[in-house]
Amino acid sequence: MVFDMFSISLCTAVVVIVAGVQFVLDTVLRRDTGAGRIWSLAFIAAILTTLCYLAWVASDQAGIAIALGNAAFVVGTGCLWLGSRSYNGRSLSVSAWIVAGAAAAVLVASLVDGPNGGAWAGALVMFIALAVLAGLGAVESRRSAMGRSASTVALTLVLGVQCAYYVARSVVFVTVGPADPFFLTWFGTITTSFLTIILTIVAVVSMSVLRSGQARLRGRGDSTTLLLDADGLYDDDSFTKLFGDLTQRAAAFSERIAVISVRLDDLPQIATAFGTVDAQDIAHAWRVGSRRYAPTSAIVGYAGASGIVIALQPSSIGDARRVASRIHRRLLDDFGSMGTSVVPVLGVGIAVSDIAGYDSEALFTAANDAAVRSASSPDASVMIAGAV
Incomplete structure (x- = not known):
């Protein structure tokens, strides 16, 4: 044909x-x-x-x-x-x-x-x-x-x-x-x-x-179910859904968003060396404090067993850093006043859309990586992902 x-x-x-x-x-x-x-x-x-x-x-x-x-x-x-x-x-x-x-x-x-x-x-x-x-x-x-x-x-x-x-x-x-x-x-x-x-x-x-x-x-x-625990934190999947929606809406209007990662990676070692009671008390103070010291409108949830993430819309990168520094300082004050045998190593990292873009996974990963570097660095209490 x-x-x-x-x-x-x-x-x-x-x-x-x-x-x-x-x-x-x-x-x-x-x-x-x-x-x-x-x-x-x-x-x-x-x-x-x-x-x-x-x-x-x-x-x-x-x-x-x-x-x-x-x-x-x-x-x-x-x-x-x-x-x-x-x-x-x-x-x-x-x-x-x-x-x-x-x-x-x-x-x-x-x-x-x-x-x-x-x-x-x-x-x-x-x-x-x-x-x-x-x-x-x-x-x-x-x-x-x-x-x-x-x-x-x-x-x-x-x-x-x-x-x-x-x-x-x-x-x-x-x-x-x-x-x-x-x-x-x-x-x-x-x-x-x-x-x-x-x-x-x-x-x-x-x-x-x-x-x-x-x-x-x-x-x-066909709605989506969000899970909130007794301490007021969303589970991993719920936070991922909420944060993905936030980044999508913020990208449409070019609004700034940030995610703060607050990590306690040495909880298993504390439980082994000093007992589970001290580890549980520290973990509870970490969960409650992260939510209490975060902005009222922030979304607070888990990032695995050793991470808490906070999504917010700061007015500037400096504002995001001030919020993260406040959380870091007050959590350390809480740990110090508990009377436990050890003060844990706290890592706090920030990722902002100005630097990392609007991809929710990239922001999430960048903030966690910055928190890991923060925990291992003696010179910086809070680190911003991608900052020079």
């Missing part, structure tokens, strides 16, 4: 438009926010792309339609990356400019080539931009919240295949040229159209499942 250019372009447009309209309407009806809205922009850009290319094929004249279609294609792929970053609670301030810059570069390159470039005006710049953005999207889909969801594997596959395809397409385009039979057979418009149809169907299903998962977490019918 031989496919003509107009028929395959029309078929691609129908699939993309139907999938895109369904996703966008679902977004509007759900009143979705964050990642869902950005992914909707990706489908709107994809619809614009197919309409531009269809207009070009129908008129058989390259020009503004090719330029707009190429730029919209880059925006659509870029929005898949941006949506993934939003889902993971990462900042979009820099990445959004990267996508906008890539789309502008493709638009300018296509217009500069003009009618003389024909169907391949600005093609190489577009291929490279698509490969880079799809690769970034594939990597982002395996990180943080998306990486923990099995539903993202299909989206990772879509973006990974797109990245690999456009890397190969760029190499063959430069090596043999767009008129070569090998390029036309394996990387021409018809082959790309079939690939687009398959990837669009897989992508819309994957993102719909991801969005439904977020909606279930928000809905009352």
